[in-house]
Amino acid sequence: MEQLGDYLVRRLVGEGGMGKVYEGEERLSKRRVALKVLHPELARSETGRKLFVNEMQILAHLEHPNVVRSLASIEANGQLAMVLEFLDGRTLRTVLGEEGRLPWAEAIRIVAAVASALSAAHGQEPPIIHRDLKPENIMILTDGTVKVMDFGIAKMLQAMNQTNTQSVGTLQYMSPEQIDARTIDHRADLYALGLVFYELLAGKPPFSSASPRQLLNLQCTAEPPPLEADVRSGLPKGVEQLVFQLLEKAPEDRPYFAQDVVDRLEPFQVAAPAPARTSPGRMSSHGATTPHQKSPTPRTIPEGPAPSDEGKPAARSSDPRSDRQSDEAKAPRRENAGAGARKDTIALVDQVDQGREVPMKVAVGIIVGLSLLAGLGAYLVRSTQAAEDPASTGAPTATATATATTKNTATGKVRGR
Template sequence: MDEGSRRDMSVFSGRPSDLIGRQIAGYRIEREIGRGGMAVVYQAKDLRLDRTVALKLLAPELARNDTFRGRFTHESRVAAAIDHPHIVPVFEAGETDGVLYIAMRYVAGRDLRHLLDREGPLPVAVATRIALQVASALDAAHDHGLVHRDVKPGNILVAQGTDSDHPEHVYLTDFGLTKKSLSLTGFTSVGQFVGTLDYVAPEQISGRPVDGRCDVYSLGCVVYETMAGKPPFQRDDDMALLWAHQYDQPPALSTKRPDIPDGVDAVLAKALSKSPDDRYDSCLAFVSALRIAARGQVSGGGTGSRADAEAAPGHPGPPPEPPAWARPVFRH
């Protein structure tokens, strides 16, 4: 390994303070705010525009793989093109000194992982508000042909909302580094994943083609954890956990939260179906059904499509018929 590569690897193997104060691609690094197997995220100052950003530096070995670099460039551009209030905006993505980087909006707040670790199971109203915002972000990404593939509490940022009616503002992050990109380069293969296995869809484990419905499954696991305090499947080792995602049925949420209406169990069971064909067609359809069930109402047997979501409460239907005495002045 040459001297440049050893210097780049210090981003991932050295002390968190090694890069503090250094300038990378026009950004001055101020402090580390997150670390994973393939990336480190720093709070940094954009020296050109004098603003604070979140700067993600990817592992140097990824930059040396031409296939990954091509996928990274394409997916970063797609992510940057999505203008959505619940997706962290991507400002810039590129390569400098053998390291790939992504500059994103810095979100002041904490991620859902820290929130759950601190507070435990969330009230139903809070859990559904968060789920609705995440679902909206995921469906927007799917409309752009981008599947997240790594929906988990650590990728959901919870910031302060605008008012008492919107106490949280949720952002979904980490679109620029997908499992598909890594698998195409040989950094992952069937049975190997970056990050936690608690939220991975069965088709990802078996190596089958994936679409937006794998994000429905992962969001279902996240929603389950926000209400139960733990993910739906807990096993002693990774292989047992992978087996559970593929073949075991999740325990009913109502056994852990008796205060939640029984209808929520059926909604989660559908979202966590082993086959994508048996799940909701969109994340918003899933969360819309969840909100109805959480109110103790019975769904009208919808198909689970986005059209059903648009017909859910909050979307006005046709106006009611006028009373008999007023009909002469109404025209149909």
């Protein structure tokens, strides 16, 4: 395939169960793009075609500087394709693998940008719930811009599976309600955001196990371990409390809106030093990260934590949960509006009774879905470093992704389907 509509196809950069991704070029403007083409056999399937078109429509309407951008949707030569922005940079997973834990200022900047993207998605009508937020689905571009990708991958898989007794997600980043196969809302994304936040600060996830069953038990029942003393000593007061609030097992105990997270992190971003750029002087044509974009949902935001005097960390107790409880006693509570080893798998898990240890049949029933993840997930494209030095083996990668919709309930609450 050398041409698809008005786009010249340069090279194949990724392939999976849903389709192929090519580096392309718009014929007249010479703009470099990513072309995600649905597999012909899926294009002939009503379900496959519907999911792909649904993804097109959601990406076309989700405009946010921290979400991968859709440029066009085309159907030509019997092929159905999405035209996406071409991203230069590295996934957050690659950044963590190469650099380890991040300075708190950079971690806050990234988390605030991701929260801003989630706020925009959750505020859509119908709302979009990511369901598979993790470092692999977050890109750091060469100019420092943060991009969230793959909205709704797990939701697509769940729709294709046609069952309400299974939950879908990446084990390392699943919320307790996803594991329990309960009806979820947007706060499942906030739990995953808390897991990512913790990992950025600690350099490792709070829960790890070589056993999938044990990992599920930890996600459902275990308290996250406190951050190490050298990490905690440098954090501004209020940041650690937010991390642990995001990791609350009960959705109603977490911050309600993603925008709340943005607002609470804003004071620390103002005082934080500018992040180091991967490629100084090279700016994205789509603009810098703007993590302060407000959610369209009107509400009263509780007052967030304030930085300590002269930007110095404030004293706190040895247990972050005691600090958190103290803060919660002072802050108004929201009403509940809705009902080591990393696991890079999409897992289908039988329903688990809440409050009990995950039974053995659940662990036995876990299905490894790496091929599905590859098909619906990230594609690799040549980075700026690779373009400048083709022989480089440490070049960053870039990724483009899919999204999926969810529906509101009759009560108007933000809910999953």
